[in-house]
Amino acid sequence: MPLAMVKAGQRVHLVAVDAGRGLQARLADMGLVPGVEIEVVSNALHGPFIVAVKGCRMVLGHGITQKIMVA
Amino acid sequence: MKPKIVIALAGNPNSGKTTIFNKLTGARQHVGNYPGVTVERKEGYCRYGDMEMQIVDLPGTYSLTAYSTEELVARNFLIDEKPDVVVDIIDASNLERNLYLAVQLMELGVPLVLAFNMSDQARAQGHEFDIEKLSSYFGASIVQTVGHKGTGMKELLEAIVAAAKDGASEMNRNDENPSGALLSKATIHSPFRKRPVMDYGREIEEEIARLESLIKLKVTGKDKDNLRWLALKLLENDKAVRARFDTPEINDQIEKSAARIEKMLGEYPETAIAGRRYGFISGACREAARSTVELRHTISDRIDAVVTNRFVGIPIFMGLMYLVFQLTFTLGDPPMGWIENGFGWLGSQIASWWPKGSKGALKSLLVDGIIGGVGGVIVFLPNILLLFLAIAILEDSGYMARAAFIMDRVMHKIGLHGKSFIPMLIGFGCSVPAIMATRTLENRRDRLVTMLVTPLMSCGARLPIYALIIPAFFPQVWHAPMLWLIYVIGIALAVLSAKLLRSTILKGESVPFVMELPPYRMPTLKSVLIHMWERGWLYLKKAGTIILCISILLWAMTSYPKKTVFDVDYEADAAKSEGTYLSKVTRLNGLLGLPEGAPLLVQALRAELVMAAEQDKYYEHEAGYSDAKKKMDDEILGLTQAPDGGKLSDFLKMRDDVQKTRAAFEESISQDEVEKESSAYSNLSGIRDAALESLRRAAPGTYNAVIHYLDDIEAPFKDEKTRIEQAKQAEEMAYSVAGRIGLALEPFLRPMGFDWKIGTALVGAFAAKEVFVAQMGIVYSVGKADEKSEALREQLRSHYSPLVAFCIMLFCLVSAPCMATISVTKRESNSWKWALFQLGGLTALAYVLTVMVFQAGNLLGIGV
Ligand SMILES: Nc1nc2c(ncn2[C@@H]2O[C@H](COP(=O)(O)OP(=O)(O)O)[C@@H](O)[C@H]2O)c(=O)[nH]1
Ligand SMILES: [Mg+2]
Numbered sequence: 001m002p003l004a005m006v007k008a009g010q011r012v013h014l015v016a017v018d019a020g021r022g023l024q025a026r027l028a029d030m031g032l033v034p035g036v037e038i039e040v041v042s043n044a045l046h047g048p049f050i051v052a053v054k055g056c057r058m059v060l061g062h063g064i065t066q067k068i069m070v071a
Numbered sequence: 072m073k074p075k076i077v078i079a080l081a082g083n084p085n086s087g088k089t090t091i092f093n094k095l096t097g098a099r100q101h102v103g104n105y106p107g108v109t110v111e112r113k114e115g116y117c118r119y120g121d122m123e124m125q126i127v128d129l130p131g132t133y134s135l136t137a138y139s140t141e142e143l144v145a146r147n148f149l150i151d152e153k154p155d156v157v158v159d160i161i162d163a164s165n166l167e168r169n170l171y172l173a174v175q176l177m178e179l180g181v182p183l184v185l186a187f188n189m190s191d192q193a194r195a196q197g198h199e200f201d202i203e204k205l206s207s208y209f210g211a212s213i214v215q216t217v218g219h220k221g222t223g224m225k226e227l228l229e230a231i232v233a234a235a236k237d238g239a240s241e242m243n244r245n246d247e248n249p250s251g252a253l254l255s256k257a258t259i260h261s262p263f264r265k266r267p268v269m270d271y272g273r274e275i276e277e278e279i280a281r282l283e284s285l286i287k288l289k290v291t292g293k294d295k296d297n298l299r300w301l302a303l304k305l306l307e308n309d310k311a312v313r314a315r316f317d318t319p320e321i322n323d324q325i326e327k328s329a330a331r332i333e334k335m336l337g338e339y340p341e342t343a344i345a346g347r348r349y350g351f352i353s354g355a356c357r358e359a360a361r362s363t364v365e366l367r368h369t370i371s372d373r374i375d376a377v378v379t380n381r382f383v384g385i386p387i388f389m390g391l392m393y394l395v396f397q398l399t400f401t402l403g404d405p406p407m408g409w410i411e412n413g414f415g416w417l418g419s420q421i422a423s424w425w426p427k428g429s430k431g432a433l434k435s436l437l438v439d440g441i442i443g444g445v446g447g448v449i450v451f452l453p454n455i456l457l458l459f460l461a462i463a464i465l466e467d468s469g470y471m472a473r474a475a476f477i478m479d480r481v482m483h484k485i486g487l488h489g490k491s492f493i494p495m496l497i498g499f500g501c502s503v504p505a506i507m508a509t510r511t512l513e514n515r516r517d518r519l520v521t522m523l524v525t526p527l528m529s530c531g532a533r534l535p536i537y538a539l540i541i542p543a544f545f546p547q548v549w550h551a552p553m554l555w556l557i558y559v560i561g562i563a564l565a566v567l568s569a570k571l572l573r574s575t576i577l578k579g580e581s582v583p584f585v586m587e588l589p590p591y592r593m594p595t596l597k598s599v600l601i602h603m604w605e606r607g608w609l610y611l612k613k614a615g616t617i618i619l620c621i622s623i624l625l626w627a628m629t630s631y632p633k634k635t636v637f638d639v640d641y642e643a644d645a646a647k648s649e650g651t652y653l654s655k656v657t658r659l660n661g662l663l664g665l666p667e668g669a670p671l672l673v674q675a676l677r678a679e680l681v682m683a684a685e686q687d688k689y690y691e692h693e694a695g696y697s698d699a700k701k702k703m704d705d706e707i708l709g710l711t712q713a714p715d716g717g718k719l720s721d722f723l724k725m726r727d728d729v730q731k732t733r734a735a736f737e738e739s740i741s742q743d744e745v746e747k748e749s750s751a752y753s754n755l756s757g758i759r760d761a762a763l764e765s766l767r768r769a770a771p772g773t774y775n776a777v778i779h780y781l782d783d784i785e786a787p788f789k790d791e792k793t794r795i796e797q798a799k800q801a802e803e804m805a806y807s808v809a810g811r812i813g814l815a816l817e818p819f820l821r822p823m824g825f826d827w828k829i830g831t832a833l834v835g836a837f838a839a840k841e842v843f844v845a846q847m848g849i850v851y852s853v854g855k856a857d858e859k860s861e862a863l864r865e866q867l868r869s870h871y872s873p874l875v876a877f878c879i880m881l882f883c884l885v886s887a888p889c890m891a892t893i894s895v896t897k898r899e900s901n902s903w904k905w906a907l908f909q910l911g912g913l914t915a916l917a918y919v920l921t922v923m924v925f926q927a928g929n930l931l932g933i934g935v
Contacts, residue, residue: 017342019583021308021339021341023583024339024341024342025136025307025308025339025341025342025345026136026138026583026585027585028341028342028345028346029133029134029136029171029345030133030168030585030587031167031168031171031349033342033345033346033349034338034342034346035346036349041372041375042375042376042379044381044480046480047381047479047480048476048479048480048489048584050375050379050476050588054167054168054349054353055165055167055168056165056167056168056587057371057372057375057587057588057589057590058585058586058587058588059472059475059476059479059489059584059585059586059587059588060584060585061479061483061488061583061584061585062483063583063584064583064584064585
């Protein structure tokens, strides 16, 4: 399921990034690699998300949250 | 051979690089530019023992794969300029993320020192590190530091020197030339400590080996030691490294390797490699770092729960912005007054080197050109510094990243994302640092759009134009809404143009928005001041260089060529008007009960005119000034002692009393800025009328004669005198270069309701917006004018309608950004094309818009 559907407060694991090579590499550089734990700190319908990855907070735009597959 | 050893400070943004840089270098630093891209480059010097070090503060970067211009600069420096030692400044309270860069630096093979900065915070949050172990994992010494307190600086320097010696001894073994300072020590140093090698797993390692053997034949010199790194970068599809090995054979192998890895691991090579690196870091941290991590972000998260809340987030943001602007303007006001007075004093000091009324070219250049021009810009420094101070506080505390998050949804609608909002905010201070702040944007199209529309954010320099015009044409209650309207028009236009650009020439998929959210942190005074100053300095530099030159140029353009033979004989006109005045005065005799044709009154008033003309030549403290007064007093005294002299002195006394009463009224009105129609106004005018009435009752005849004299004889005479002076100055102005340009432009300006005088001022405004007001002052020859000049407002009111006034503000808001902006756009976009596009586009937009507003206003009869 896409990260966009995860509720605030939930923890999930990244399965894959369904995006072009560039964006995949970019996200991997930021620690969004398969297997990593993602906690959704705040989510906004059609807006950006705040997630915690490896103890670090980051903002992900709405478009990206639909491309990140999690379980 | 390098004269000194070069130390680079690398690290994630906000990890404390600049703080440590300042601690190490103290005052011994300077700011330069990186060649090619202009990013301010800070370097400084530091001596430790007998080692002289040059320290470079690099822009923050999260990885060696550069996504933004800033990151590219850091990467290129590390790779191309090969510093002797790289110090990776790590935020120890956020270790895993920060170590990612450290792994890459380790792989790059540069002599490396890790500074675990923010160790105070790390400790407070319950992190514990096994420094020994971590140090062996990364093959680098680790020093724990607290940047702003200077803790660990000595140890850091020790580690740097040791790493430099290590590096040098290795270079020596490889028959290379280490820095001169290191040569002697290096030979006696023990063999180089072997750096650990990351193991990427069989699949990836095999492909690395394949590529290594392929490129082995192509590399020379130092690259030979870097074979593994180069192969890895090729596999990671690194653009710069691939360009270095752009042969069909190698490209072919890279494609094949990538395909194989994809097939076996189900990931692109670069994703897999990043995954392994994070795996390595996780492993290292599991072994050597203990923490109660979950505690770390709780305070931060709790603040975020409010600040980024869907409902209250935007109101809080708006409230903060309001506060920022309110503080900027209220706190900025007093120092602005001091600076204004300072420059005023300086101007009059310099003017007094010449006799009063002298028209010397040098005096005029210094006082009107340079002090007037540069002073007009420096006056806004307090406002701009305060705005930058507020922005620095917002940035350092971590709120700015949240603001970008909040604004993302809005910005998204215009095809940009949240990060573009920060440069735009800085644009309210000055476009130059704002455009430089676009460097943090990763996508070139986003960056260009942001750069192009940033000048529409009404900068501090445009404020005096509004401050002059609004009170001149609009009633008090309209002042604030009018100013607000202008700002909002700018913002709305920026939004519309961004949208337009994004859907036409700068079309393209909107780039993904990813941004780190730093934890909230109490900003330290010093670092906030440094950040404020870095941007403020750009503004000052503009004042010191461009505006100084422009002021001189504009001064010359408005002063030359000088007209010597005038179309009209102004002196004859003045003499004629004086004659008319005196003959009218003669007719007062009847009213005063003096014999017809009696010369007393005429002689007394002529003596006053003579004195005024004489006093014009001297400063008040000079002898000539009081001599002239004494001469007149003697003459009038003589006249009053003549027969009928009593009537003359009654007249003069009554005149002075009436004038005093009227002047007192005017003064209190202007001092307290009393509005007409207000109760205070009718109060004051009541007091005045009562005073006049009692004067009238004391001597009705004399009083009536005085009123007749003041209102029907003296006032028209004075008006005529100013008219003649202004006509003369206008003729001079029209003859000058600036005037000719204005006149040539007039046909184009007419549709906007502008005349050639505004045209000349607009020429000045192109150089720098601030110049507009001073230039209007010159064309209307009201002397030195600033945005508070009542005389200039009076002139504007009598020449233009409120509609035209609004059009002036609109045009100045939108039209051609100042030259400094154009040149910074050129530098930052690396092409004249975009700079000229910005210039042309905004000017065209301003023109079309202003013509529309003026014509529509005229048709509908609004403000005409
Ligand atoms: N608590 C704490 N704050 C620090 C430390 N070092 C720097 N800071 C603060 O962290 C903020 C960011 O520092 P700065 O040097 O601008 O980071 P840069 O972006 O890497 O140059 C500033 O407000 C510093 O005062 C430290 O060791 N401990
Ligand atoms: Mg810095």
